[in-house]
Amino acid sequence: MQRSLKEVAEFIGGRIAGDPATTLDGVASIDSACPGDLVFVEEESHLARALGSGASAVLVGSFAAEQPRAKPLLFVDNPRLAFARAATLLYAKPNRSAGVHPSAVVHASATLGAGVSVETHAAIAGNAVVGKNSWIGSGAVIGEGVRIGEKCEIFPNVTIYPGTTLGDRVTIHAGAVLGSDGFGYVRDPKTGRYEKFPQIGSLQIEDDVEIGANTTIDRGALDATVIRRGTKLDNLIHVGHNVEIGRDVVIAAQTGISGSSVVEDGVVMGGQVGIGDHARIESGVILGGQCGVLPKKVVRGKGMLFWGTPVRPVKDYLKQLAALARLAKKG
Numbered sequence: 027m028q029r030s031l032k033e034v035a036e037f038i039g040g041r042i043a044g045d046p047a048t049t050l051d052g053v054a055s056i057d058s059a060c061p062g063d064l065v066f067v068e069e070e071s072h073l074a075r076a077l078g079s080g081a082s083a084v085l086v087g088s089f090a091a092e093q094p095r096a097k098p099l100l101f102v103d104n105p106r107l108a109f110a111r112a113a114t115l116l117y118a119k120p121n122r123s124a125g126v127h128p129s130a131v132v133h134a135s136a137t138l139g140a141g142v143s144v145e146t147h148a149a150i151a152g153n154a155v156v157g158k159n160s161w162i163g164s165g166a167v168i169g170e171g172v173r174i175g176e177k178c179e180i181f182p183n184v185t186i187y188p189g190t191t192l193g194d195r196v197t198i199h200a201g202a203v204l205g206s207d208g209f210g211y212v213r214d215p216k217t218g219r220y221e222k223f224p225q226i227g228s229l230q231i232e233d234d235v236e237i238g239a240n241t242t243i244d245r246g247a248l249d250a251t252v253i254r255r256g257t258k259l260d261n262l263i264h265v266g267h268n269v270e271i272g273r274d275v276v277i278a279a280q281t282g283i284s285g286s287s288v289v290e291d292g293v294v295m296g297g298q299v300g301i302g303d304h305a306r307i308e309s310g311v312i313l314g315g316q317c318g319v320l321p322k323k324v325v326r327g328k329g330m331l332f333w334g335t336p337v338r339p340v341k342d343y344l345k346q347l348a349a350l351a352r353l354a355k356k357g
Contacts, residue, residue, distance in 0.1 A: 027051065027118045031083055031098055034064065037115045038108045040085070044098025048082055053113045056081070064100075064116070066109040085109050122161050130162075139176065157194065169205070175233070189226075189245055193233035199261070201240040205229040208244035208251075208267025208285060223247060225267065232256075238263065238279070247285070260297075272309070284321070292328075300335075313337065 032046035054063040056072065059081035066085035067076045070093075076084045077096040084090075084097060085105045102108040126132055126144040136150045139158030144150065150168040157176035162168065164182040172186050175194035180186070184198050187205030198204065210223035227246025231253045237243070238261035245251055245267060252270045253259075260279040265271070269283050272291035281295055284303040289295075295313045302321030307313065310328030318335030319325060325337060334343040 027116055028062075029116060031100065034083075034112050034115060035100055038100075038102060038111045040108060041101040042098065043095055043101065044083070046098075048098045050082055050116060052116055053109060054081065064109070064112055066105040068105050085112070136168075145182070151188075163200070172205075181239075187229075187245065189228040190231070191228065192231045193235070193255070195234050196231055197236040199237060199239040199241075202237050203242045204231070204237070205245045206242060208247050210247050210267060210285065227251065227267065229253075235259075241265075244269075244285075254291075266303070278315070314340065 028049055028051045030046065031042055031048040031050060034050055035042050049062060050064050051062040054060065054065055056065050056076050056079045059065050059079045061080055061082055063081045064083050064085060065076050065079060065081040067073050068087065070089040073086065073090055073093060082097065083100055085100050085102055085108050087105055088101065090099060122143040124141045124143050127146045129146045130144045130148045132138065132144060132150045133152040135152040136154045138156050141159040142156050144162045145164040147164055148162045148166045150156065150162065151170040153171045154168050156162065156174045157178065159176055160174055160178040162180045166180050166182060166184045168186050169188040171188050173191040175192055175196060177195045178192055179197045181198060181200040183201050185203045190205035207225035210225060211220040212223050213220050225245060225247055227248050228250045229243060229245045230250050232255040234256045235253050237259045240261055241259055241263040243251060243265040247267045249268060251265065251267055254271060254273045256273050257271055257275040259277050262279045263277055264282045266283055266285035268286040271289045274291060275289055275293045277295045278297040280297050281299040283289065283301045286303055287301050287305045289307045290309040292310045293307050296315030298316045299313050301319040302323065304322045305319045306324045308324065308326040311325050312331045314331060314333040317333055317337045319337050325332060331340045332338060333340045
């Protein structure tokens with residue numbers, strides 16, 4: 027979508043140095059930029075490359091105030107964040123026509139809000155509710171009584187089980203499964219056989235959550251699994267039953283969270299983190315890739331980076347690695 031530099035500056039709260047009528051129609055990296063593109067620079071060392079690129083304008087911080095201006099600059103406090111926001115203005119979402127495709131199956135008791143789009147071969151079961159301006163992609167299955175809020179995006183082949191509620195502006199990427207049974211069994215000591223513990227709880231996903239492709243989130247066993255506002259989950263993550271994930275949590279791919287664990291607000295997790303059952307990760311903790319958190323463990327320290335298995339502060343982890351290296355040399 028074509029915009030003037032002035033429009034972009036007003037949208038992101040930036041200050042222009044150069045021609046405000048400069049036309050922009052996309053964003054790009056410095057190396058791939060073409061006329062019409064906007065690029066960003068976080069460090070002065072990269073400014074010359076950006077100014078010499080094919081981009082029409084550059085997002086910069088205050089470090090560029092005294093530099094020669096070979097092209098228009100847009101000054102902001104946080105170039106990377108401003109770049110992300112500018113992209114939402116320059117790239118409009120696909121124009122999805124409201125209505126139900128003839129191949130889709132929508133139960134007579136389901137409720138679709140104004141502007142809802144249901145694509146090919148999707149299925150919406152009885153008593154389900156889809157809020158206005160939401161989109162249901164091809165092959166998605168929406169179970170009995172599911173509640174989906176407004177302006178949600180449900181990509182192809184997503185499966186949402188009964189007992190699941192989604193807030194507004196939730197994005198679920200292709201192949202995700204929401205609200206399936208948790209992994210809960212009770213062993214009969216006499217026979218050695220396992221019998222299924224009831225999995226009759228619910229799954230509650232709040233506003234502005236994004237869930238990656240092929241991620242799976244179990245319903246609660248007796249109560250609820252909860253994903254709170256603004257949390258972002260990558261692809262191929264598994265969240266067990268009765269887990270509670272707080273606000274604005276970011277979790278990278280291939281992480282697994284066992285049942286009844288709690289992840290508090292603002293936690294950041296790298297890829298392939300494993301969390302045992304009934305653990306608690308307190309607010310603001312950062313877990314590095316492939317960390318292992320033992321069952322019932324409490325990890326606390328806002329802004330602290332943890333690593334290793336069992337998880338510990340990264341300084342301790344590195345000291346132990348160094349000690350092992352010294353022992354290996356002696357051997």
